[in-house]
Structure formats: structure tokens, C-alpha cells
Amino acid sequence: MITTLIDRVLDRLTFLDPLAEAIQSRIGGRLAAAGPPARRAKDLLNGTWLGHPLHPALTDLPLGAWSGAAALDLLSGGEATPLGRGADVLIGLGCAGGAAAAVTGIADWQDSHGLERRTGLAHGLLNTGALACFAGSFLLRLAGARRPALLLSTAGFGAAMSAGYLGGDLIFRQGAQVNRNAWVSGPRRWTAVAEEADVPEGGLVRREARGVPVLLTRRGAALSAVAAVCPHAGGPLQEGSLDAEVVTCPWHGSAFDTADGRVVHGPACVALPVYEVRVVDGKVEVRAAPTA
Numbered sequence: 001m002i003t004t005l006i007d008r009v010l011d012r013l014t015f016l017d018p019l020a021e022a023i024q025s026r027i028g029g030r031l032a033a034a035g036p037p038a039r040r041a042k043d044l045l046n047g048t049w050l051g052h053p054l055h056p057a058l059t060d061l062p063l064g065a066w067s068g069a070a071a072l073d074l075l076s077g078g079e080a081t082p083l084g085r086g087a088d089v090l091i092g093l094g095c096a097g098g099a100a101a102a103v104t105g106i107a108d109w110q111d112s113h114g115l116e117r118r119t120g121l122a123h124g125l126l127n128t129g130a131l132a133c134f135a136g137s138f139l140l141r142l143a144g145a146r147r148p149a150l151l152l153s154t155a156g157f158g159a160a161m162s163a164g165y166l167g168g169d170l171i172f173r174q175g176a177q178v179n180r181n182a183w184v185s186g187p188r189r190w191t192a193v194a195e196e197a198d199v200p201e202g203g204l205v206r207r208e209a210r211g212v213p214v215l216l217t218r219r220g221a222a223l224s225a226v227a228a229v230c231p232h233a234g235g236p237l238q239e240g241s242l243d244a245e246v247v248t249c250p251w252h253g254s255a256f257d258t259a260d261g262r263v264v265h266g267p268a269c270v271a272l273p274v275y276e277v278r279v280v281d282g283k284v285e286v287r288a289a290p291t292a
């Protein structure tokens with residue numbers, strides 16, 4: 001089984017952990033020192049504005065371009081025919097896309113831990129190797145040295161495919177970047193979850209509504225109810241902080257508007273589910289908004 005093999009390899013890569021920690025701490029320090037502009041830039045790279053992580057969307061460009069280049073190299077026999085020149089162009093395009101994918105990947109990886117972080121670092125190192133091979137191949141092609149260029153692009157293609165496999169493992173087996181509220185729909189019927197007096201101004205109150213964790217907040221007379229689990233990696237929002245109506249996750253700092261669930265800051269990209277809320281006989285009741 002390939003997954004068993006991958007597990008064995010990842011188990012042997014524990015020596016990467018101190019390196020990962022050092023890199024994260026360095027990047028974290030730089031981001032903190034740069035303040036709000038750095039945070040906005042990280043939001044951009046995480047894909048907060050897109051409602052979807054940006055990195056997996058960008059990886060299609062280098063993988064598609066490099067795969068096309070491999071096919072054209074095969075058809076051209078590695079010669080500088082029009083097809084071979086087409087491969088050269090695709091390799092250049094793939095390198096540009098690979099650089100953009102690398103930056104967004106680092107932004108996502110910065111908020112990872114444990115096995116996910118180790119796998120992400122291995123994925124990134126393989127991709128760095130792939131990018132270096134293809135960049136070298138591109139320069140050799142420009143210089144007319146097609147044989148060594150072909151060797152480098154073949155090595156780069158192998159590294160890129162291996163990195164792609166690890167990227168898939170990160171998402172589909174380890175669950176990185178998966179919305180933690182993807183399967184949560186909330187109670188269909190009004191469900192009492194708290195006494196009204198249990199929800200103070202400025203407080204973050206977690207309750208269960210038919211098994212669904214709900215976060216209750218108050219602003220004056222207005223009560224809000226949103227999912228209590230951070231969609232980014234499952235952080236407990238009731239342990240975070242509340243500023244006006246914005247709740248900040250204690251794990252990686254994603255911030256959400258409790259009035260409408262919208263993401264104010266990443267790394268989260270997906271909004272919080274919002275529930276309808278009312279008070280009946282002093283009890284706070286919530287339900288999922290009825291679907292049309």
C-alpha cells in the first residue's frame with residue numbers, strides 16, 4: 001500500500017521538525033513586526049478574499065504546464081522543433097506559476113503543526129527541487145543545451161509529481177485546509193440552548209444545539225449565534241477573544257464577524273455558519289435558517 005509507504009517515510013522525517021519550527025518562528029516574527037500590511041498580504045495569499053484557499057488553485061498552472069512540456073518534449077524527440085520550442089515556453093510558464101504557488105503554499109504552511117507541518121515541509125522541499133530543475137532546464141534550453149535540459153526537466157517532473165502526491169495526502173488523508181463545518185447544518189427546529197442571562201455583553205458562550213456546537217454573543221439587546229468551531233482547523237472559538245462583534249480564533253488568529261459569519265482575517269477562507277436566534281420566556285433559542 002502506497003499510504004503505508006508514505007507513513008513510513010514521514011515517520012523517518014522527524015529530523016525536519018526543528019527546521020520547520022525555526023522557519024515558522026522566523027516567518028512569524030517577520031509578520032508580527034510588519035503589522036497590519038503583512039496581515040493583509042497573508043490574507044491575500046491564504047485566499048481569504050476568494051472564499052477558497054489560493055494555493056491549490058495556483059498549483060494547476062505549473063503542474064499543467066510542466067505536464068504539457070513533457071508531452072511536447074516526447075513528441076519532438078527533445079529537439080528544437082516547433083513542438084520542442086512549445087515545451088520551452090510551457091516550462092517558463094510553469095516556473096512563473098510555480099513561484100506563485102510556492103509563496104501561497106508557504107502562507108498556508110505557516111499555520112500548520114505536527115504531521116501536517118512535516119508533510120507540508122517535505123511537499124515544499126520537493127516542489128522547490130522541481131522548480132529549481134525546471135528553471136535550470138529553461139536556462140539550458142535558451143542556451144541550446146537541450147540534452148542536459150531534458151535530463152533536468154525529467155528530474156523536475158518526477159519531483160513535482162511526488163510533491164503533488166504529498167499535497168493530495170495532506171488534504172484528503174490528513175484533512176488540512178478542509179472546512180471543519182462542512183458537514184454541519186444546525187438544528188432545523190428552534191432549540192433552547194441557554195438562559196438569556198447566561199450570555200453577557202462581551203462574552204463568548206458555547207452551547208450545544210442538538211449536538212451542534214453554537215457560539216452565542218451579545219451586542220446590546222441583539223444576540224448572535226454562529227458555529228463555535230473555527231473552519232480553518234477546528235479551533236475552539238469560545239476560547240478566543242471578542243472585539244465588538246468580531247471573534248478571533250485562539251489557534252491561528254482567524255477573525256470572524258459574529259453578526260454574519262464573514263471572515264474578517266485569515267488564514268480561514270470559509271465563513272462561519274450563522275444561526276437564527278430568538279428569546280422565548282427568557283430562554284435563548286437557535287435554529288438553522290430555513291432553506292427555500
Ligand code: FES
Nearest residue numbers: 230233235249252
Ligand atoms: S483553527 Fe486556525 S485560525 Fe482557527
